[in-house]
Amino acid sequence: MVEVYFKSADTPFAKDALFLAIEKFMEKANINKNEIVAVKLHMGEFGNVGYVRPVFVRKVVDAIKKKGGKPFITDTTTLYGGKRGNAIDYLETASVNGFNLASMNCPIIIADGLFGNDEEIISVNGSKIAIAKAIFEADYLVVLSHFKGHGMAGFGGAIKNLAMGCCSKNGKLWQHEVTKPLHDSSKCILCLKCTKFCPAEAIYEENGKIKIDYEKCRGCGACLVLCENHCFYLSEDSVKKFHERLAIAAKAIMEIFKEKVFFINFLMDITPRCDCCSFAGRPIINDIGILASKDAVAIDKASYDLVLKEAKKDIFYEEHKIDGKLQLEKAKILGVGNMEYKLIKI
Numbered sequence: 513m514v515e516v517y518f519k520s521a522d523t524p525f526a527k528d529a530l531f532l533a534i535e536k537f538m539e540k541a542n543i544n545k546n547e548i549v550a551v552k553l554h555m556g557e558f559g560n561v562g563y564v565r566p567v568f569v570r571k572v573v574d575a576i577k578k579k580g581g582k583p584f585i586t587d588t589t590t591l592y593g594g595k596r597g598n599a600i601d602y603l604e605t606a607s608v609n610g611f612n613l614a615s616m617n618c619p620i621i622i623a624d625g626l627f628g629n630d631e632e633i634i635s636v637n638g639s640k641i642a643i644a645k646a647i648f649e650a651d652y653l654v655v656l657s658h659f660k661g662h663g664m665a666g667f668g669g670a671i672k673n674l675a676m677g678c679c680s681k682n683g684k685l686w687q688h689e690v691t692k693p694l695h696d697s698s699k700c701i702l703c704l705k706c707t708k709f710c711p712a713e714a715i716y717e718e719n720g721k722i723k724i725d726y727e728k729c730r731g732c733g734a735c736l737v738l739c740e741n742h743c744f745y746l747s748e749d750s751v752k753k754f755h756e757r758l759a760i761a762a763k764a765i766m767e768i769f770k771e772k773v774f775f776i777n778f779l780m781d782i783t784p785r786c787d788c789c790s791f792a793g794r795p796i797i798n799d800i801g802i803l804a805s806k807d808a809v810a811i812d813k814a815s816y817d818l819v820l821k822e823a824k825k826d827i828f829y830e831e832h833k834i835d836g837k838l839q840l841e842k843a844k845i846l847g848v849g850n851m852e853y854k855l856i857k858i
């Protein structure tokens with residue numbers, strides 16, 4: 513049974529303040545003096561407001577410094593359009609969203625370099641995974657994840673943050689090459705917006721029908737989120753393959769860090785979609801709290817169970833028609849972590 517620590521969002525008194533839990537959680541992280549610690553965090557797309565709040569991240573940074581570690585906050589560039597596609601745009605967006613040297617008291621380094629190609633290749637299960645170099649080179653990894661819905665993974669938490677979040681553009685492309693969408697023309701009103709927002713210019717109109725050029729498509733999923741008529745969708749087979757690739761990429765990161773990794777999941781502002789969207793949307797459930805563990809699968813399973821318990825149904829499946837448990841099962845089979853956990857309330 514893996515230990516998963518839980519601090520409820522129910523905070524009736526000052527002594528229960530949520531950010532105080534971060535100090536207690538971080539006592540469990542086996543960080544040594546002078547170790548370079550990558551604090552992996554999605555700092556939010558420009559316009560999104562659902563990402564992990566800066567005050568929690570600062571608390572993590574302070575706790576690492578107290579242990580003598582040398583933290584830096586990090587994330588990787590994206591595959592799609594938006595304001596995080598290269599390191600300059602990302603650092604500007606991060607600063608607007610509250611993450612900079614002054615507020616965090618540590619450097620922010622975009623781990624896959626200026627254009628997302630700074631990488632190291634790791635072989636796992638016969639696949640070559642491109643890992644963002646600054647993450648690869650760190651001594652210790654602390655993974656901070658906003659637990660919320662996700663259009664391709666059902667939900668996004670620690671596994672998704674490890675897998676997609678720690679890879680360079682090539683690593684992301686490999687995971688996304690199995691998620692090229694299908695198009696349902698019966699729902700389409702031919703507004704042609706998708707032909708403009710596809711970052712690969714893969715969508716076009718021909719003889720009154722929307723077509724996808726699969727040679728160009730990167731499988732980024734932007735069309736799944738942005739078409740207001742929900743015309744784009746994934747086949748069951750591509751969802752399964754995507755979850756399998758997520759698990760393989762997560763395994764690659766775990767091969768690098770082994771025991772030198774710690775996870776914190778934030779079950780707050782639980783939005784239907786991920787923080788890559790340029791909007792957050794209304795949370796679909798009340799805040800639940802914060803969890804911490806040394807095991808990515810256990811913390812995601814515990815997070816998922818708590819959301820289902822609070823909602824009394826699978827709100828992620830209801831939203832996306834994708835079973836998020838698939839990523840847990842695939843990750844468990846590959847040895848990323850364990851499903852069995854013991855919830856310890858603090």
Ligand code: SF4
Pocket residue numbers: 699700701702703704705706707722738739740741742743744
């Ligand atoms: S955005 Fe959606 S509704 Fe508009 S043309 Fe594209 S597929 Fe059709």
Ligand code: SF4
Pocket residue numbers: 691692693709710711712713714715724728729730731732733734735736
């Ligand atoms: S067609 Fe959709 S999934 Fe493919 S690149 Fe364009 S927006 Fe991304």
